[in-house]
Amino acid sequence: MRTEIKHTWFYNQSPQEIWDYLTKAELIEKWLMPNDFELKLGHEFKFTTNPIPSLNLDGKFYCKILEIIPLKKLVYSWNGGLSKNNPTLETIVKWTIIARENGTELKLVHSGFKKDNASILTAMFDGWDKNIQKMLNQINSN
Numbered sequence: 001m002r003t004e005i006k007h008t009w010f011y012n013q014s015p016q017e018i019w020d021y022l023t024k025a026e027l028i029e030k031w032l033m034p035n036d037f038e039l040k041l042g043h044e045f046k047f048t049t050n051p052i053p054s055l056n057l058d059g060k061f062y063c064k065i066l067e068i069i070p071l072k073k074l075v076y077s078w079n080g081g082l083s084k085n086n087p088t089l090e091t092i093v094k095w096t097i098i099a100r101e102n103g104t105e106l107k108l109v110h111s112g113f114k115k116d117n118a119s120i121l122t123a124m125f126d127g128w129d130k131n132i133q134k135m136l137n138q139i140n141s142n
Contacts, residue, residue, distance in 0.1 A: 001118065004111035005125045009132055012103040013139055015071045021135050022074055022095055031135035033061075041068055045076075055120050057089070058082050072097055078110070089117055106132075 011018055021027045025037040033047040044064045051059040057080050067075035074095045081088035091112035098105040108128060113121040 001115055002121060003113045004109055005113075005121065005128060007108045007128055007132070009106045009136075010100070010103060011106065011136065011139070015097045015099045015104045017139060018097055018104045018106055019071050021139060022097075027138070030138045032131050037063075039065070039068065041065055052123075055123060056082055057120070060084065061089075062087070063093075066092070071099075089113075089120055091117075108132075 021031065023037070023039045025035055028035055028037055033049050035045055035047045037043075037045045042065060044062070047061040047063065049059045049061075051057060061078055061080040062084050063076045063078050065074070065076045067073060076093050078091045078093045079087040079089060091110055094109045094111070096107040096109075098107070110124065110128065
């Protein structure tokens with residue numbers, strides 16, 4: 001069984017532009033979800049979306065920033081379920097930014113999915129790709 005999601009994308013934009021879309025709450029909201037993100041090690045924040053009862057998700061994802069290497073790496077926990085105190089999903093999101101000669105490579109590893117998270121993993125695999133496409137559209141429209 002697969003326990004992680006891996007994606008790699010390439011952008012013509014600079015690492016700074018990509019970093020901003022991963023680390024500024026108002027920009028994250030444009031491509032992912034409403035949130036109270038702050039770029040501080042240990043900061044606990046929440047993403048909010050519509051509940052998805054079929055996946056046992058109440059629409060709230062509780063996260064905590066675990067690692068920051070400016071313009072290079074961002075790691076946070078990503079937990080969810082039917083309540084904050086009883087998560088059925090306890091995962092880690094790792095973003096890696098690599099400067100290239102003609103742009104930026106962005107890598108995502110979303111790990112820690114368990115056997116009973118198989119449906120969520122499948123939904124999120126496609127969801128990450130769709131949301132990153134929204135990010136690219138936002139960047140290109142600015």
